[in-house]
Every structure is written in C-alpha cells, then in structure tokens.
Amino acid sequence: MNPSCAECVQLQLNFQGKESMTIKLLLLSSLLLTSISSGCAGLTSAFIRNEWPSVDIPLNNEVFAVPKGYNAPHQVHITQGDYDGKAVIITWVTANEPGSNIVRYGLSEGKYDFTAKGTVQNYTFYNYKSGYIHQCLVDGLQYNTKYYYEIGSGETSRSFWFQTPPAIDPDSSHKFAIIGDLGQTYNSLSTLEHCMQTGAQTILFVGDLSYADRYDNHDIGVRWDSWGQFVERSAAYHPWLWSTGNHEIEYFPHLGEVTLFRNYLHRYPTPFSASKSSSPLWYAIRRASAHIIVLSSYSPFVKYTPQWKWLEQELKKVDREKTPWLIVLMHAPIYNSNQAHFLEAESMKVVFESWFCHYKVDVIFAGHVHAYERSYRISSIRSNVSSSPSSDKSAPVYITVGDGGNQEGLANRFRDPQPDYSAFREASYGHSTLEIKNRTHAFYHWNRNDDGKRVPTDEFVLHNQYWGDSHRRRKLERYSM
Ligand SMILES: *[C@@H]1O[C@H](CO)[C@@H](O)[C@H](O)[C@H]1NC(C)=O
Ligand SMILES: *[C@@H]1O[C@H](CO)[C@@H](O)[C@H](O)[C@H]1NC(C)=O
Ligand SMILES: *[C@@H]1O[C@H](CO)[C@@H](O)[C@H](O)[C@H]1NC(C)=O
Ligand SMILES: [Fe+2]
Numbered sequence: 001m002n003p004s005c006a007e008c009v010q011l012q013l014n015f016q017g018k019e020s021m022t023i024k025l026l027l028l029s030s031l032l033l034t035s036i037s038s039g040c041a042g043l044t045s046a047f048i049r050n051e052w053p054s055v056d057i058p059l060n061n062e063v064f065a066v067p068k069g070y071n072a073p074h075q076v077h078i079t080q081g082d083y084d085g086k087a088v089i090i091t092w093v094t095a096n097e098p099g100s101n102i103v104r105y106g107l108s109e110g111k112y113d114f115t116a117k118g119t120v121q122n123y124t125f126y127n128y129k130s131g132y133i134h135q136c137l138v139d140g141l142q143y144n145t146k147y148y149y150e151i152g153s154g155e156t157s158r159s160f161w162f163q164t165p166p167a168i169d170p171d172s173s174h175k176f177a178i179i180g181d182l183g184q185t186y187n188s189l190s191t192l193e194h195c196m197q198t199g200a201q202t203i204l205f206v207g208d209l210s211y212a213d214r215y216d217n218h219d220i221g222v223r224w225d226s227w228g229q230f231v232e233r234s235a236a237y238h239p240w241l242w243s244t245g246n247h248e249i250e251y252f253p254h255l256g257e258v259t260l261f262r263n264y265l266h267r268y269p270t271p272f273s274a275s276k277s278s279s280p281l282w283y284a285i286r287r288a289s290a291h292i293i294v295l296s297s298y299s300p301f302v303k304y305t306p307q308w309k310w311l312e313q314e315l316k317k318v319d320r321e322k323t324p325w326l327i328v329l330m331h332a333p334i335y336n337s338n339q340a341h342f343l344e345a346e347s348m349k350v351v352f353e354s355w356f357c358h359y360k361v362d363v364i365f366a367g368h369v370h371a372y373e374r375s376y377r378i379s380s381i382r383s384n385v386s387s388s389p390s391s392d393k394s395a396p397v398y399i400t401v402g403d404g405g406n407q408e409g410l411a412n413r414f415r416d417p418q419p420d421y422s423a424f425r426e427a428s429y430g431h432s433t434l435e436i437k438n439r440t441h442a443f444y445h446w447n448r449n450d451d452g453k454r455v456p457t458d459e460f461v462l463h464n465q466y467w468g469d470s471h472r473r474r475k476l477e478r479y480s481m
Contacts, residue, residue, distance in 0.1 A: 180367025183406025207245025
C-alpha cells in the first residue's frame with residue numbers, strides 16, 4: 001500500500017509542473033526522501049496555493065438564495081433512513097407556515113405514485129426563531145433505483161431525485177466522498193463543487209458543518225440556515241451521513257443556551273435507532289458492501305458509557321462476509337502530525353484503538369485539523385501510550401480530511417520531522433473519494449482544490465483488511481470458481 005519511491009518522486013515532479021502565476025511553489029530540502037532502503041518515508045507536500053481569503057460568503061450571495069414564493073421548501077437534504085439502505089430521511093424547511101409534511105415520490109419524473117408523511121417542528125436559539133423544519137422517513141424502497149420526489153404545495157412545490165444504493169452484498173460497488181470541516185466560504189464552495197463532479201453517490205461528513213457558532217446571538221441561527229441552503233445542491237440528491245464536530249457543541253451559557261448540539265440535532269437527523277444506538281450522535285449503517293460506524297468525539301466514550309457499550313455491541317455485529325468494508329468516522333483524528341490539535345484525541349485512542357485493530361477496521365476518516373494527512377497502518381496497542389506507534393498490519397489507515405475550507409483557514413504548520421507513521425500530508429483544501437470496487441479492492445483519492453480545478457493528488461489502492469490476507473484470498477479463489 002505504501003507508495004513506491006518512484007511514485008513519490010513522480011508526485012514531486014507533478015507539483016513542479018503545476019507552477020503558475022497564482023501558485024507559489026516552495027521546494028524545501030527537508031522534503032527529500034530520508035529513506036531509500038525500503039519503500040520510502042512519508043511525504044510532506046511542497047504544494048502551496050494562494051488561498052482565497054478564509055471568509056464566509058456574504059448572505060446576499062446567490063449560493064444562499066432561498067427559492068422565491070410563499071412557503072417554498074428550502075434547505076433540502078437527505079440521509080440514509082435505516083440500517084441497510086432501503087429508506088431515506090428527507091429534511092426541509094418552510095419559512096411562512098408549517099405547511100405540508102407530505103413527500104410525494106415515484107419512479108419517474110413528475111409521476112408520484114406514493115406518499116409519505118413526516119413531522120414538523122420549530123425551535124428558538126437565544127433570540128433566533130427557526131423556520132418550520134420538516135422530517136419525513138421514506139421507507140420500503142427498492143435497491144439500486146432512482147426515485148423522484150416532490151415536497152411543498154402549489155406553485156412553490158419543488159422536486160428532486162435520489163438513487164438508492166445496491167443491495168447489501170460483499171461485491172456491491174459504491175463511490176463515497178469524504179468531506180470535513182466545510183463551513184461556508186469560497187473555499188467551501190470550491191470543495192463542494194469539486195465533490196459534486198466526482199460522481200460520488202454518498203457523502204461521509206466528518207463533522208464541523210456550518211461554523212455558525214463563530215457568529216453572535218441571532219446570527220448563529222441565521223448561519224445554520226444559510227449553510228443548509230448552501231449544501232442543498234448536493235444534499236437534496238445524495239445522502240450525507242452526518243457526524244458531529246466541536247463546532248456543533250454550541251455550549252453558550254452567556255446566551256442561556258446550554259443544551260449541547262441543539263441547532264445540529266434539530267436540523268440533521270440520523271438513523272441512529274436502526275443500529276440500537278441511544279443517541280443520534282453515534283450510530284452505524286450498512287450501505288452496499290460497507291459497514292460504516294459514526295462516533296462522537298465530543299460525547300462520553302470511556303469504558304461503561306453508552307457510546308462505549310454501543311460500539312462494543314456494534315462491532316460484534318459486523319459481518320465481513322456480507323459487508324467486507326469496515327469504515328469508521330469521527331471528528332478528532334487519532335493520528336495527526338500537524339501542530340494544530342496535536343494529540344487531542346489521545347483519550348479516544350486509548351479507549352478504542354485495540355478494538356479498531358482487533359476488528360481490522362479498513363480506514364478511519366476524521367476532520368478537525370484543517371489540512372490533509374494519511375497514515376500508514378500503525379498502532380500503539382503493543383507499546384505503552386507515551387511511546388511512538390509501530391507498524392501493524394491489523395490497524396486501519398487513518399485519514400484526516402478537515403480541509404473542507406472553513407473561515408478558520410488552513411492548519412499549515414506540520415510537525416518536523418514528519419513522524420514515521422505519516423505517509424502523506426499537505427496543507428491545502430480538498431476532499432477525498434473512496435470507490436469500492438468489490439470485496440478486495442477500493443480506489444482512494446484525495447482531491448486538492450487547485451484554483452478552480454479538482455486535482456487528484458494523493459491516491460492508493462485500499463486492499464480489504466478481511467478479504468485481502470492470504471487466508472481469505474484462498475477462500476475467495478474457491479468462491480469464484
Ligand atoms: C412554532 O410555531 C408556532 C406556530 O407558528 C408558534 O406559535 C410558536 O411560537 C413557534 N415556536 C417556537 C419555539 O418558535
Ligand atoms: C508498559 O509499561 C509497563 C509498566 O511500566 C511495563 O511493565 C510494560 O512492560 C510496558 N510495555 C511495553 C510494551 O513497553
Ligand atoms: C476487484 O476489483 C479489482 C479492481 O477493479 C480487480 O482488479 C479485481 O479483479 C476484482 N476482483 C474480482 C474478484 O472481481
Ligand atoms: Fe473541529
């Protein structure tokens with residue numbers, strides 16, 4: 001899985017080729033490969049692009065425009081609604097009155113043979129009053145089918161579509177995109193647009209959605225609304241699987257707001273009860289050939305807490321014969337060699353790392369650090385906590401994609417020297433894709449935002465941790481005869 005030296009050198013040459021008026025290239029001598037004996041050491045990319053300013057797009061920009069007309073549905077987004085992918089939860093907001101909770105849907109555009117009825121709620125946050133937030137479960141769907149749906153009523157009704165995933169099967173292919181720490185700046189818009197160009201069917205979101213908590217008073221709610229409108233272009237058509245970050249906590253005693261995750265929980269439902277979770281903040285789903293576990297970095301997780309007990313049970317349910325791919329999402333990265341948030345997730349590492357290795361998790365995606373980094377397969381379970389991790393074939397690959405492009409800017413100070421566990425790191429904005437081909441192979445890419453273009457920058461073939469080893473491969477050979 002480690003890139004060969006030739007590939008590393010190729011990568012560096014590519015960076016040089018990208019030099020242009022707007023790109024300042026810095027070749028640091030410290031980047032030269034430090035080891036040529038076995039494969040190559042980790043790479044710190046020398047690419048530095050001119051950032052657009054890390055400021056939020058003004059509210060009057062068209063990216064936040066709410067459709068015209070009385071009570072028009074807006075902030076439309078969908079997520080998986082059950083354990084196995086035969087349901088979606090559709091969420092939308094109406095401004096003027098509660099209106100209809102009905103979703104009309106069917107197999108062809110404009111022909112809605114079925115209906116589902118949802119619920120509506122509203123809430124206040126300090127002196128902000130939300131619109132009417134509708135949530136509707138549409139279930140009993142067929143696999144691998146395109147559905148068209150319509151919400152709202154009369155002239156201001158709006159229609160969208162979504163595609164259900166293939167049935168749960170070890171060889172079902174599926175393309176995921178992974179985004180973290182998105183916010184609502186011009187960089188965020190670039191990330192979102194590039195992600196939409198990849199043809200990813202499902203978006204795995206690793207926390208820190210709107211960054212509305214950086215505003216004051218009434219504007220906090222307003223920026224949750226604008227973000228909902230901002231992501232609608234993707235999230236109304238492709239399910240986003242939500243996880244929370246620190247910017248969702250919103251503990252504001254000075255505003256009298258002390259219920260954690262309040263704005264988030266009113267707006268972004270998850271199918272948590274389908275995996276017997278007691279909280280929307282941690283849950284699991286199965287989709288195509290993947291079992292995806294979502295953890296909450298900011299909820300109790302030490303031994304005996306609800307999240308710990310739930311994860312213990314959920315890991316036992318993972319059946320790699322049915323879903324070969326085991327993916328974990330969390331916000332704070334367990335391995336990260338950036339100065340920003342360094343060692344912040346040590347406590348989660350201590351509690352969960354041995355399980356991740358025991359159950360041979362394929363890959364763990366996190367955000368939080370506003371830069372990109374990928375690790376080799378390493379663990380600290382055979383050493384004591386304070387010692388450095390060592391190579392471990394059972395360990396997951398750790399990938400940090402907190403580089404969605406929010407108003408806090410990039411985390412561009414990596415620790416020096418690059419630790420042995422770090423395979424590739426670069427401080428620029430982007431997103432990842434994971435294209436699962438079958439039970440043994442998935443193609444991974446990290447796509448940098450490069451002045452309006454999507455540039456695949458870091459890539460490797462992810463070999464399945466369960467079906468990839470020689471024992472399973474023999475079994476597979478028997479299976480395919
Ligand atoms: C919710 O909407 C109703 C009906 O418009 C309104 O009377 C109520 O004050 C709203 N509640 C909150 C918490 O804003
Ligand atoms: C971890 O620390 C304990 C206590 O100091 C020691 O007994 C043990 O040998 C250490 N284990 C490793 C792998 O270093
Ligand atoms: C799985 O996909 C990889 C990559 O496309 C391909 O090389 C391999 O032959 C496939 N395996 C099977 C059993 O089809
Ligand atoms: Fe964060």
